[in-house]
Amino acid sequence: MSRTPQDVTEAELAVLQQMWDQGAVTVRQLTDELYPRGGGSEYATVQKLLERLGRKNYIVRNREVWPHMFEATVGRDELIGRRLQSTADQLCDGSLQPLLTTLVKSDKLSARDRESLRGLLDNLDKEAKRKGSS
Template identity: 25%
Template sequence: MKPTESELEILQVLWTLGKASVRQVNDELSKVRDIGYTTTLKLLQIMFDKKLVSRTEEGRYHVYEAAVSEQATQQLLVDKFVDTAFRGSAMKLVMQALGNHQASQEELDAIKKLIASMEQQS
């Protein structure tokens, strides 16, 4: 299931911290935007229902953990983005990204290695 933008922000916090209470998640989110505790709590409850996070009780608190991996979520989002914005063409995405971004030599070398690896697999 594709997470919303707000859910993705929470997942990024959980991928970084591992496990976290609502307060810990809210404190991290508050560093970049104004968000209330009850909003964070409600989002985590919705994400639990959607099976994006799992939770355990530790005393009086619920502790949340991402139930989806960062890599799988990134792949889902990229696939959806390529399909909708670039009509399924990964080449159009790469050309757009490289045309609008000054890639460093390290990035270009990594791209070349990836292409070589993909060519060897086919």
């Protein structure tokens, strides 16, 4: 049938991470960071990755400046959310709740993770009480 490509590829993700860390960047900056000791062709590779990320609306290109500057439009948290939703779609009929439950049951959470989760739940309780809804 029709294969579903990855939202963001491994190489594309490496580029995105740089942009998350550094904000607006040029192709050269990215290339130097991602491929130190790089010959000459990696520059074009980064360009192609940026073009693909752009086509998928993960970044924007500012053509007003020279050289062009690139910036992420999809942040790390947003991508996390999308990946989680995608996992939910494939494995839980679209619902996120089983992910949370499974995670808690799975024994993968550290004590710190558990504490943090308790805090989040407490906040929800407070929020619910404040608004008077269940």
